[in-house]
Amino acid sequence: MAILSAASSLIPFSYGAKRLSTKASLASRTSGFSFSSIRNSPRNSPRSYVSRAIADNGGYTAIPENETAPVTYTWPDKKRPRVCILGGGFGGLYTALRLESLVWPDDKKPQVVLVDQSERFVFKPMLYELLSGEVDVWEIAPRFSDLLTNTGIQFLRDRVKALTPCDHLGVNGSESSVTGGTVLLESGFNIEYDWLVLALGAEPKLDVVPGAMEFALPFSTLQDAIRVNEKLSKLERRNFKNGSAIKVAVVGCGYGGVELAATISERLQDRGTVQAINVSKTILTSSPDGNREAAMKVLVSRKVQLLLGYLVRCIKRAGDSESPEEDGGYLLELEPAERGLESQIIEADMVLWTVGTKPMLTELEPSGPNVLPLNVRGQAETDETLRVKGHPRIFALGDSSSLRDSNGKLLPTTAQVAFQEADFTGWNIWAAINNRPLLPFRFQNLGEMMTLGRYDAAISPSFIEGLTLEGPIGHAARKLAYLIRLPTDEHRFKVGISWFAKSAVDSIALLQSNLSKVLSSN
Numbered sequence: 001m002a003i004l005s006a007a008s009s010l011i012p013f014s015y016g017a018k019r020l021s022t023k024a025s026l027a028s029r030t031s032g033f034s035f036s037s038i039r040n041s042p043r044n045s046p047r048s049y050v051s052r053a054i055a056d057n058g059g060y061t062a063i064p065e066n067e068t069a070p071v072t073y074t075w076p077d078k079k080r081p082r083v084c085i086l087g088g089g090f091g092g093l094y095t096a097l098r099l100e101s102l103v104w105p106d107d108k109k110p111q112v113v114l115v116d117q118s119e120r121f122v123f124k125p126m127l128y129e130l131l132s133g134e135v136d137v138w139e140i141a142p143r144f145s146d147l148l149t150n151t152g153i154q155f156l157r158d159r160v161k162a163l164t165p166c167d168h169l170g171v172n173g174s175e176s177s178v179t180g181g182t183v184l185l186e187s188g189f190n191i192e193y194d195w196l197v198l199a200l201g202a203e204p205k206l207d208v209v210p211g212a213m214e215f216a217l218p219f220s221t222l223q224d225a226i227r228v229n230e231k232l233s234k235l236e237r238r239n240f241k242n243g244s245a246i247k248v249a250v251v252g253c254g255y256g257g258v259e260l261a262a263t264i265s266e267r268l269q270d271r272g273t274v275q276a277i278n279v280s281k282t283i284l285t286s287s288p289d290g291n292r293e294a295a296m297k298v299l300v301s302r303k304v305q306l307l308l309g310y311l312v313r314c315i316k317r318a319g320d321s322e323s324p325e326e327d328g329g330y331l332l333e334l335e336p337a338e339r340g341l342e343s344q345i346i347e348a349d350m351v352l353w354t355v356g357t358k359p360m361l362t363e364l365e366p367s368g369p370n371v372l373p374l375n376v377r378g379q380a381e382t383d384e385t386l387r388v389k390g391h392p393r394i395f396a397l398g399d400s401s402s403l404r405d406s407n408g409k410l411l412p413t414t415a416q417v418a419f420q421e422a423d424f425t426g427w428n429i430w431a432a433i434n435n436r437p438l439l440p441f442r443f444q445n446l447g448e449m450m451t452l453g454r455y456d457a458a459i460s461p462s463f464i465e466g467l468t469l470e471g472p473i474g475h476a477a478r479k480l481a482y483l484i485r486l487p488t489d490e491h492r493f494k495v496g497i498s499w500f501a502k503s504a505v506d507s508i509a510l511l512q513s514n515l516s517k518v519l520s521s522n
Contacts, residue, residue, distance in 0.1 A: 070190040073113070073156075081110040081433050084183055084193035086160050087360075088116030088144060089124075090418035091199030091398035091425070093487060098426025100151045108433055112152065113191065115183070117159045119143055120222060125415055126482060127225040128263045131232070132454045134502075139495045141222045147487050158185040160200065162365040163372070167393040180393035195393050195429055198361065198372075198380060199422075202399035202413065205356035211315030215330050216251065216353035219260055228352065232264070235349050239271075246272035247347060249332055251312055252354035253278035255287070258295050259451050260352055265302040266453040275305040275346060277312060279337045287448055287460075290468025294458035295450065307346070309338035318347055357413070359399050375402045384440035386425050395429065397421035403441060411443055419485065420444065449478050 075082050083099065085092045096114050104110075120141040129135040144155045165181035183191040204218035217231065218224050235246045246268055250261045253276050265274040276283070276299070283299075283306065284292045299306065311334065318329040330351050335343050362378035373381040373389050379402035381389045386401065388394040397403075398418040403411050411417050420443060428438040447461035457474040459481075461467060469477050479499065486492045 070184060070188055073189050073191040075111050075113075075192075077111055079107065081108065081194045082192065083110040083112045083195045083197065083429060084191050085112065085114045085197040085199060086183065087197075087199035087201055087398075087400070088114055088118070088121055088155075089199060089201045089398065090415050091201075091400070091422050092116070092197060093121050093144075093147070094419060094422035095197050095199065095395075095397070095425045095429075096148075096153050097151070097487060098423055099429060100153060102426065102430050104430070105434070109152075110195070110429070110433065111154075113154045113156060114144070114148075115156045115158055115160065115185065115191075116144065117157065118222070119145070119157055121147060121487065122222045123482065123486065124220070126451075127219065127222070128259050128451050130225045131229055131260075131263050132267060134454055136498070137222070139498060142487075142491055147491060149490070156185070156189070158187050158189065160184075160364060161186045163196075165196070165372070165391050165394060167391050193393075195432070196395070197425060197429075198388070198394065198396040198400040199398050199418075200360035200400050202357040202359045204353060205358045206353055208356060209312050209314060211330075212251075212312075212351075212353055215315045215317065216351040218353050219256060220357075228350075231350055232267070236268075236271075239349070247329070247349045248272060248274045248352065249330075249346060249348035249350070250274060250276045250352045250354065251332075252276075253280070253283040253306070253308070254354065255284065255448075255450050256354040257352075258283055258299070260354060261304050262295065262298050262302065262452040262456070264352075265299070265304050266456075270303075273303075273305065275307055275348070277307045277310055277332070277334065279309070279311055281309045281338060283308070287450075288468070290460045290466070290470075291448055291450060291458045294468060294470045294474075295452060298452045298456060307334065307344075309336060309341050310334040310344075311337045313343075315351055357399065361400050377402070385428050385438040386421060386441055387428070387438070392432075395425050397425050405443060416446060417443060449474070449481065451475070451478065 085096050092114060096112050099110060099112055120143050123140040126135060126140045129140070130137070144157075148155055160183060162184040163181065164184070167180050179192050180194045180196060181192075183193065183196070185191070204220050206212045206216060206218065217228055219228060232246075239246050248264055248268070250257050250264075253261075257276060257278070261274050261276045265272075268274070282292070284295060313333040313335045316331045316333070318331045329347055329349050332346050332348060332351065333343070334346065359378040361372070361374065361380060372391065372394070375381060380394075380396040380400055382396050382401050382403050383389055384403070386395045386397055386403065388396050398421060399413045401411075401421070403421075405411055421441060424439060424441045430436075431438050445462050447459065447463070449457060449459040451457045453475075455472050455475050456470070457478040459469040459474045459477050461469075468474075483492060483496055483499065486495060
């Protein structure tokens with residue numbers, strides 16, 4: 001779901017720009033970009049993780065691939081507080097930048113290490129624009145090495161294997177120097193911390209329907225977007241030659257499903273068919289009425305077939321089961337979730353899955369009796385200050401947190417919530433270190449917005465009841481809102497210049513096209 005966050009009353013981050021020093025991790029200093037390198041390193045496949053710890057003399061500690069004994073990460077300063085942030089998404093990265101932006105006493109400014117399995121931060125609400133060609137990869141997925149310039153934040157590209165918290169006895173981290181716990185990474189690094197931030201995010205849940213894991217494509221990460229784009233391009237080359245229509249099935253009609261259906265239907269136009277499947281009889285069941293109505297108008301105008309009130313029973317390979325996956329289609333068996341509907345089977349060249357997620361916290365190995373309190377969804381139980389219950393040195397936010405609002409309802413795991421939680425998490429770590437009272441988190445709903453194509457979007461701000469911005473105006477407002485919310489000043493400036501140049505080129509091309517039509521008619 002894409003959420004309006006530009007008008008947030010919380011203070012935006014502001015940073016300058018320099019290159020990382022030679023103390024940065026190896027992953028932070030990688031250069032160049034290859035679609036194939038991203039595509040060939042899926043989330044769950046085995047790979048070599050390389051991390052570098054910073055010694056007091058500015059050297060490196062590297063972990064050989066065949067080494068199994070844990071090696072302790074060396075913090076630069078033995079006296080200053082140590083903050084370990086797990087996850088470099090909206091919650092993790094923005095918490096790190098918030099900590100960097102605050103004013104600290106010289107001896108209390110924390111050392112911060114950020115751990116993520118990818119070398120790039122991904123601005124997920126704009127992944128759809130990769131399919132429409134509206135943005136480039138570097139604009140919405142910059143490297144951490146570029147974003148963390150001129151900061152004291154160190155980045156390790158690695159995956160988390162296990163947690164061993166030591167604060168379950170109620171250690172007061174603001175007054176005690178006792179270690180808060182340790183984090184074991186898959187590369188073999190063991191990181192001791194004073195404060196821990198859990199922002200590991202979530203991954204698509206594909207194991208709920210037979211065949212979904214094998215044949216459906218999720219749309220949650222940069223790798224997913226690149227994979228979908230390459231699959232579409234291959235289908236376009238194959239099907240456009242013989243004139244046959246491409247068939248795309250989108251499972252789920254929440255924000256993600258509707259934005260995918262609108263973007264792909266615009267790209268294919270009348271050379272393909274998009275079918276959107278939803279268990280409810282309506283789309284966008286929890287969205288504002290204005291967004292739902294705007295989305296329905298766009299989907300109907302682009303001839304998207306809505307199969308509402310259906311469950312996907314299973315997904316199978318169509319035709320010869322021995323044919324290569326890339327060359328064959330798929331069959332989706334649908335069963336009615338509402339009375340009055342009949343079961344049916346639809347055929348598709350590509351199946352996109354947007355239903356369900358599972359927090360990454362559930363993938364961590366147990367580490368003794370001091371395990372974190374998790375709810376049934378696999379999220380950490382937190383109090384109103386975002387601290388994990390029973391663990392005063394651990395904060396959780398975003399998909400890793402099960403924070404509830406004043407009515408007892410779980411907050412949605414959206415970008416807008418993570419943005420705001422990151423501000424509060426950074427401040428509360430500052431308060432805990434400086435022996436100040438922590439602030440209870442209060443979510444401020446700023447509204448909701450979604451893309452509906454290259455020049456189309458819908459925005460329903462919460463501060464103006466009944467207002468919905470649609471079409472090109474909504475599209476421009478959405479891009480401006482997200483431009484403001486990009487992580488650093490330097491990156492915002494570069495992306496702003498790039499988007500302005502693209503808009504100028506598009507405007508000139510449109511003017512030339514209109515002039516050509518006028519001249520030809522005369």
